[in-house]
Amino acid sequence: MPPSARRPFSWQRHGDHLVLTGAIDETARLAELVAEAVDGKLALDLGGITFINSIGVREWVRLQAGAAEAKIQLELRRVAEVLIHQLNIVPAARGASTVTSFFASYLCEYCDDQHPSLIDIESHRAELARMQPPPMRCPSCTKAMAFCDPAELYFSFLSGTSPLS
Ligand SMILES: [Zn+2]
Secondary structure, eight states, X not given: OOGGGGOOOEXXXXXXXXXXXXXXXXXOOOGGGGGGOBTTEEEEEEEEEEEEOHHHHHHHHHHHHHHHHTTOEEXXXXXXXHHHHHHHHOHHHHTTOEEOEEEEEEEEXXXXXXXXXXXXXXXXXXXXXXXXXXXXXXXXXXXXXXXXXXXXXXXXXXXXXXXXX
């Protein structure tokens, strides 16, 4: 884990959404974010989340439960890879929230470098429904990159199925 991964949790409002950054652990009071909903909606930008531990997952599930109880529509944008792994293995972590875009790692075999790439669900609905990674080009050399994770496991949060069941 890079030293920056345990950057303390913080959040800020940016227009219609909240931007969450840092580590989701025992210091992250996620349940209180429910109070930030406007007109029954709450959108979270999760691109800056660098780490989540088991206590953090519990906090995250409390946020999902709190939003469901208050009938708040939770939209998750730019979901970081560390969170996608949790959504895939902990069904309760998905709650009733809607993911609109998320990060996934692609490998450029020419540069021998991994690039986290943002996948917009609406624009790639057809590929994602077939569990196929949308094609991505290397930001350095523009050649086609390869998807790093087993796609059917990584995309399982989209279909609401668990790879473990
Ligand atoms: Zn490259």
